[in-house]
Structure formats: C-alpha cells, structure tokens
Amino acid sequence: MIGLFTGPSAFVVAVLGFVLCGIPQSYGTVDSHNYMIWFAALLAVSRSADMLSVDAVIRAVRRADSGAVERPSVSRAYAFPLRLIWTLMGIYYFFAGMWKVIDGRWRWIFSENLRYFIYTTWYFRHRIPRFAHFVSFQHAWFFWLGAVITIGFELSFIALVLFPLAPGLLQLR
Numbered sequence: 001m002i003g004l005f006t007g008p009s010a011f012v013v014a015v016l017g018f019v020l021c022g023i024p025q026s027y028g029t030v031d032s033h034n035y036m037i038w039f040a041a042l043l044a045v046s047r048s049a050d051m052l053s054v055d056a057v058i059r060a061v062r063r064a065d066s067g068a069v070e071r072p073s074v075s076r077a078y079a080f081p082l083r084l085i086w087t088l089m090g091i092y093y094f095f096a097g098m099w100k101v102i103d104g105r106w107r108w109i110f111s112e113n114l115r116y117f118i119y120t121t122w123y124f125r126h127r128i129p130r131f132a133h134f135v136s137f138q139h140a141w142f143f144w145l146g147a148v149i150t151i152g153f154e155l156s157f158i159a160l161v162l163f164p165l166a167p168g169l170l171q172l173r
Helices: 006-026 033-044 054-065 077-111 115-126 129-135 138-164
Strands: none
Touching: 006 033, 033 077, 077 138, 115 138
16 A cells, blocks of 8 residues: 555555455455556556555665656556556446346336435445435436436446546656
C-alpha cells in the first residue's frame, strides 16, 4: 500500500488473490472478485511505483546522490495500464447490465428488487441511517427510474470512460 517493492508485492497479491479467492469458488460460492486479481497483475507489470511510493523516494534519493535530479516525464507507460483497468471495469459493468436486460428483462426494472437491495445492504452493515428509511419508503417509480439509470450506466460505462466528452481532458501523450 505504501509502495515498497511495488512490482513484486503486486505479483504476490495477484498470486495469493488467485489462490485465496478460488477457495470459496471451490465450494460452490460464485463471487466476482476476480477483477482485483487482474488489477494486481496489471500493477505488477506496469510502472506503478514511479510516483507516490516509497520505491519512488528511494530511486529519487539514489538519482540525487549521483547528481541527476529530474522528474519522470509524461508517458504512455502510465496511461496504458489505467486504460486497461478502465476497459476491464467497463467490460464487467457492460456484461452485468447486458444480463439484466437479457435475463431479467422487465422484471428487474419493475420489481421491488432495487428497494430490497438498498435496504438489505444497509441492514447488513448494522446501521440503517434515516436516509435509508427515506429511500426505502419511496414510491415504486423512484426505484424503476433508479433501475433504468443503473442499466443505462452499466451499458454505457465503457464508452464514457474510453471516449470522454471533453477530448482534451484525458489525452494520452
């Protein structure tokens, strides 16, 4: 987390994540935590320790001792792993939304599913704020609108991330 031995640490996290997240899967539990393994693997092979890490401070001190004081330059080597992570997130969101449309059809939108999901999420956290009561007692159209917005967000996330509306905002140099 602090960036000490970042590459090897991320590799260890990916391997341990594969093993440890696979244990519940062996007993019939189907969880979708595999994105964490992919993100750790991408961080293990990318230049993720060049800024804001202990490794970067150690390298900067060594460079300063040798007389070379300069900052890392802007590079595609930093943007490409982020784009891959965004693409993976977009794929996860897209397929979640796609299956809601294909398999759930109108039942997912026009049911009490979203109301119960919100309420049980707060219930399992052992705290139900006043806002939860306010939300859970809204009219059905409130949740129908929320379900439509959720599906629209999931289906369009990958396009919104990879093709931003402001072209100069996220340029790869």
